[in-house]
Amino acid sequence: MLGFGSIARAETRLQFWDMIWGPPEYITTAQKIVEQFNSEHPGIQVEYRSIPWSNWYQTYVTAVSSGSAPDLSTGAGYQAVQLYQMKAIRPLDDVISQMKADGDDKDFAPGTIDTLRFDNKYVSLPWGLDIRVWFYRKSMLEAAGIEPPKNWQEFREAAKKLSTNGKYGVVASGDTGGSHYVLSSILNNGGGLFDEQRKLTVSSNPRNVEAIEWLASIVADGSMHPASPGYSSDDRRAAFFRGDAAFSLDNPTIYNQANADIKDDIAILPPMEGLHGDKGTIFWVNNIMMYEQTKYPKEAAVFLRWWSKNQLRLWTEGHSGQIPARQSFIKDAVAGDDRYQYVVDNYIPIGKTTATAFKGIFPELSEIEGEGVLQTLTQQIFQGVPAKDALAQAEARLMEIAK
Incomplete structure (x- = not known):
């Protein structure tokens, strides 16, 4: 099992690629959070890079194929499982085992950690729930x-x-x-x-x-x-x-990107019934993953767990369009926003993955979407x-x- 205590190596440098999960403030906030980690962990320095959604699938596949993948990244809901099949993702079983040992896994929305399990391995860790x-x-x-x-x-x-x-x-x-x-x-x-x-x-x-x-x-x-x-x-x-x-x-909070004069004119439509009375919409468990190409898995695990516990500002300051996977974040992320709370209460329960009837995820889902x-x-x-x-x-x- 990996140890996640103090790291002896002097100034390990990690590459962290993060998708753009919100308006421009998101990138600024994410950079500040990384800077906070770096100041608290002088022996581990993380370099932050934001990745646009245009051609995201090709960006990661090219990086993996050329040997220039990051140490860690966030990514689309099925990215980790598809790259895992390419032998590019390092399973997080040791990380999850320690989280279960200290009870940290209980803070995540029910079922979301196990949703990211494939081939009897945990291929990534949830951080945000995306829904339409x-x-x-x-x-x-x-x-x-x-x-x-x-x-x-x-x-x-x-x-x-x-x-x-x-x-x-x-x-x-x-x-x-x-x-x-x-x-x-x-x-x-x-x-x-x-x-x-x-x-x-x-x-x-x-x-x-x-x-x-x-x-x-x-x-x-x-x-x-x-x-x-x-x-x-x-x-x-x-x-x-x-x-x-x-x-x-x-996405759930798109009204936050509107000008003040029309923001209040944007309302959420209650979930509609389909032709047979069904309700549902597309839903993803977005996640953070570690790459096999990393030379520093122990240090990467330290950052991964720290990032998971300290990313509330991505919502309170960065206005991320996701719903927090950590339930302890939701109250502060919602912060009196009735529309946001409506999505949490009424849309999240009817969300379904692209796999739908199949219980779990599998590699082809990433390529299908990308x-x-x-x-x-x-x-x-x-x-x-x-x-x-x-x-x-x-x-x-x-x-x-x-x-």
Whole structure:
């Protein structure tokens, strides 16, 4: 078992790569937290690097393949398990064992530590829970005399009524953030990409087909902002903030990025019922991982545990869009924000992973989300390609990935 006490080596230097999990303040806050660690641990100096989401999958695979991976990083929900299969991730079993011995594991949201277990190994440690939430502009619905929709049929009717005079019911994007519309809709309708045996059911599951046809119907109605297929997530948010559309799917605290004059006009839509009464949305347990290429696993473990216990400021100052995996952080992270608390109480319980029916995670999930096939599917739907045709193309590519 690794020892996590004092480290004798003089000034070990570690590389820590962190995804951009919030607005610019997030990066500044994360850098300050690393500086605090460095001042408290003169024998271990951590160099912080923020990694953008554009081409994130290629960034890590290239680093691993070239022998230039960091010592530690945060990453997308399934990144660690996929890189573990590439023999690039160092299991955290010793770290988790010590956390269980001192009771620290009990601070994490139920099931989140075990969610990150694969091949009988803990491949990473949870830090943030990410989920997609439907938002709406209160003033636009009120002006049209529309109540917040409770189900898909009401949503479609509202979106159609709101699409007038250069405004639209829904705005989306054609990037990774846009693919969350597809995943969220499938899960909201009780569908899923896989069955209990990890077999692909993309086009064979009628619930999936219904979900994609529902999205396609919004496009056919003229209710989807026509620029959506080419929009980035930043473009989508800007359009929603401008009032170009009434509904948008995004991270739990996106309203914090809006100007003060419209922040209070952004409301959370209660979880909707799909065509069969199901509720659900896409959900990830984002995590921090250690790489096999590290020369200093003991020192990296010291930083990993310290970072896990001292990252509350990522929410209170950095405005991270995640929900803390540590339950002791939630009260301070929420800090009287009723919308944030609503997400914790009403959306987190209905969150589902991309694996859905399969209990656990597996390596292909990272490539499925990062390779681009879901983005292509999303763009096709928003461009009016028939749902069954688009799903069949997506499944063919997903089967190649699964093999």
